[in-house]
Amino acid sequence: MDILQLLVSGLANGCIYGLIALGFVLIYKATEAINFAQGDMMMLGAFITLGLTNTGYMDLPFWIAVPLAIALMGVFGYLLDLIVIRRMFGEAQIAVVILTIALGFVMRFAAGTIFGHEPQSLETPYAGQDLRFGGVVLGVDEAVVVIATVALTVVLFLFFNRTKLGVAMQASSQNQLAAYYMGIPVRRVQSLIWGLAGVTATIAGVLYASKGSIDPSAGLLGIKAFAAAVIGGMGSLPGALLGGIIVGVIEPFASRYVAAGYSQIAPYLLLFLVLVFRPHGILAQVHRKKV
Template structure:
């Protein structure tokens, strides 16, 4: 019974981490669906969101809820600036060129964070509480449980918005056929901007949750690589794939890290990636027309 209880607790922790992966993967999916750009700077936007919260909450002493709103808005503003200033002029160019621009953006963001806040790890102000949560006899970290619930609500909200909101319909139409969307009167460049704003704001929110669990450092952008694995496993253009892929990767990482050792988490993650690329290269729910870079 004790072994089963321990296994249940590890699995629940993995589901919580997987929910954060899903939320971060959603930022990849939103931007890719609208612009067909794989934004490798998502991990660094996650990190930036956490540092913005640190600046507002610890540096300026603002209430946590105000700092959260400002940090998410700051992530959205960064997304708008990047899309309008760097990505839109590159549309139509070789995809590799755009891909490399996003890598460069990530490096610049890391450099700015290190310049402003240094390279030492920091802890975010406690705002989620530390009281444990029990599901039956199984212990779940309060922070991980809250992160799971928030991620689930946000993803469910996006699913509903894309189905019923006019902007969501416009985004899906643009993703399907940009020329046809233009002919129907859809403001395609505006859709691009909205996708980047919402995607980067979502990544910034994920960074706040991630930083509240494990602290913040300029290296936390590597979390984006695991999220990239999630979207490749689930499908680059699938919100459902981001959700299911994130939960699967989170659980497998938790199992590998607990029973094999922490160094096997990354091995497991990228082992799943290689297997998926060989068996189903367009992901569990992705469309077959997707081209991998």
């Protein structure tokens, strides 16, 4: 029963890591770039929702605030690529990493200046309710996290396989030049993927902030989510989710069965081991450079 409880609480955290990791992988697959600001976009999405719905701010109904925030962050992601990231086309991968780290700092500053640096919690209609299954207690907020993650996964799967835009995105991520020749507007598709990354980040942010509280440095969670993405394999969307869940589950177990301080260490130790023994993650294959 104890194990089950740990598993359940780890699963909810893991879903959030997985959702942020999804954003990393989306952008990596499409543009070979790593968006280190993904965690900060999650934080920004959460704060925008909070600003729209919390009493004391704009006080809109939760179910209006969330789609609105998602739309805003989608546009934000799109514009970010259009105005900044696109200029880096053809530059070294690590230059983009450094650029997005810096962008993350700026986002953190912006959020801190507007909303303050104190932790705040997002007001949700389902706050504080519990579900009980035998001895296992599951907060409604945690259930919502899991359900939303599953739903988003299904939607993304359908989007990438059934819609014209989704197929175009897949095509341009697999071979940009060929996609370009086939008449796919590769640049616009890339901006749209950044928009999509903004959308998933916001969903992750809303779920995160409704489970606990959010402050401007919450974006640092992105580092852990990035670790999850690498553990799962940077090239695969299911891998990202799997990596997130592995990291989420390993944390409570490490702190329960090893010692309290080790829940921080465990994910990175795992990351290091994965990198050393399976450098390209659990669900990805390796290509050697050809000469």
